[in-house]
Amino acid sequence: MADELVHYAVDRGIAEITLDSPHNRNALSAQLRRELRAHLSGAIADEAVRVIVLGHTGTVFCSGMDLKESRGAGADAQGVNEFPAILEDIWTSPKPVVAKIAGPARAGGVGIIAACDIAVATHESSFAFTEVRIGVVPAVISVTVLPRLLPRAAHELFLTGEKFDAARAAAIGLINSAVAADALESEVRRYTDMLALGGPTALAATKAMLRRSPASGLGEDFADMLELSAEHFASAEGQEGIRAFAEKRPASWVPPAG
Numbered sequence: 001m002a003d004e005l006v007h008y009a010v011d012r013g014i015a016e017i018t019l020d021s022p023h024n025r026n027a028l029s030a031q032l033r034r035e036l037r038a039h040l041s042g043a044i045a046d047e048a049v050r051v052i053v054l055g056h057t058g059t060v061f062c063s064g065m066d067l068k069e070s071r072g073a074g075a076d077a078q079g080v081n082e083f084p085a086i087l088e089d090i091w092t093s094p095k096p097v098v099a100k101i102a103g104p105a106r107a108g109g110v111g112i113i114a115a116c117d118i119a120v121a122t123h124e125s126s127f128a129f130t131e132v133r134i135g136v137v138p139a140v141i142s143v144t145v146l147p148r149l150l151p152r153a154a155h156e157l158f159l160t161g162e163k164f165d166a167a168r169a170a171a172i173g174l175i176n177s178a179v180a181a182d183a184l185e186s187e188v189r190r191y192t193d194m195l196a197l198g199g200p201t202a203l204a205a206t207k208a209m210l211r212r213s214p215a216s217g218l219g220e221d222f223a224d225m226l227e228l229s230a231e232h233f234a235s236a237e238g239q240e241g242i243r244a245f246a247e248k249r250p251a252s253w254v255p256p257a258g
C-alpha cells in the first residue's frame with residue numbers, strides 16, 4: 001500500500017490533519033484528496049473533536065490541484081469534481097477549521113484557506129491564484145468568497161495570478177494573522193484555545209449562520225462554477241497550461257477561434 005499522504009492525530013479535543021506530500025509540494029493528488037476527505041469526515045463525526053487544525057509538513061502548504069495527474073483530464077475529471085467536496089466539508093463543518101500555513105499556497109491551496117474559519121500564516125508564506133496562468137479558472141470557492149469581500153483586490157489577484165505576501169493576505173482578509181515562524185504553533189494554539197471555549201452547539205449554529213450570510217456564502221452559482229472549472233481543465237487551453245507546467249516552459253496560448 002502507498003504511504004499515507006495525510007496524517008491525523010487528536011489531542012485534547014483538537015484534531016490535527018497534516019498534509020505530507022512534500023515531493024510535489026502537497027499537490028492535491030487523487031490519493032491526497034481521498035485521505036484528506038476521509039480525515040475531515042472522521043474529525044467531523046468524532047464527538048471528542050472540538051476544533052480541526054489543517055497543517056502541513058515540508059516547505060509548502062499546498063500547491064493546488066496535482067497538475068501532473070490533470071494531464072489528459074476530461075470534463076468529468078474526478079479531481080475537479082472531488083475537490084469541491086473537500087471545500088464543502090470544511091465550509092459546512094460544524095467544528096471550526098483552522099489553517100496553519102508555513103509556506104506558499106497556490107490556486108486550489110488558497111481555495112482551501114479561503115474555506116477555513118481561521119487562517120494563520122508565517123511572514124514568509126506567499127499566496128497566488130495561479131489558475132489563469134495554467135489556463136484554468138479559479139472557480140470553486142475563492143471566486144465566491146473574495147470578490148464579495150474585496151472586489152478590487154479580487155479582480156487584481158485572480159486576473160493577474162500575481163504572488164502576494166502574508167501581510168497583504170492579512171490586509172485583504174484571506175488570513176487572520178501573520179507571525180514569525182517560531183510563533184506559528186503558539187498563535188494557532190491561541191485560536192484553538194479560544195475556539196474550544198465555545199459551546200459546541202452554539203459554535204456550530206453560529207458558523208452555519210455566518211455561512212448563510214450573502215457576504216460569504218457559497219452562492220447558488222456553485223454548481224455552474226464547478227462545471228466551468230471541469231470544462232477548463234479539459235479544454236485545449238487548460239491542457240496546454242498543464243503540459244507547459246510539467247515541461248517547465250511558458251504556456252503557448254492560442255487565441256480563441258471566432
Ligand SMILES: C/C(=C\C(=O)SCCNC(=O)CCNC(=O)[C@H](O)C(C)(C)COP(=O)(O)OP(=O)(O)OC[C@H]1O[C@@H](n2cnc3c(N)ncnc32)[C@H](O)[C@@H]1OP(=O)(O)O)CC(=O)O
Pocket residue numbers: 023024025027028059060062063064065066067068069083104106107108109111130131134136137138139140141229246
Ligand atoms: C483547484 C483548481 C486549480 C488548481 O489548483 S491548478 C494548480 C495550480 N498550481 C500552481 O500553479 C502551483 C505550481 N507549483 C509552484 O508554483 C511551485 O511548485 C511552488 C508551490 C511555489 C513551490 O515551489 P518550489 O520551488 O518549492 O518547488 P518546485 O516548483 O521546484 O516543485 C517541486 C516539485 O513539485 C512538483 N509540483 C509542484 N506543484 C505541483 C502541482 N500543483 N502539481 C504537480 N506537481 C507539482 C514540481 O513539478 C516539482 O517536481 P519535479 O519532478 O521535482 O520537477 C481549480 C479551482 O481553483 O477551483
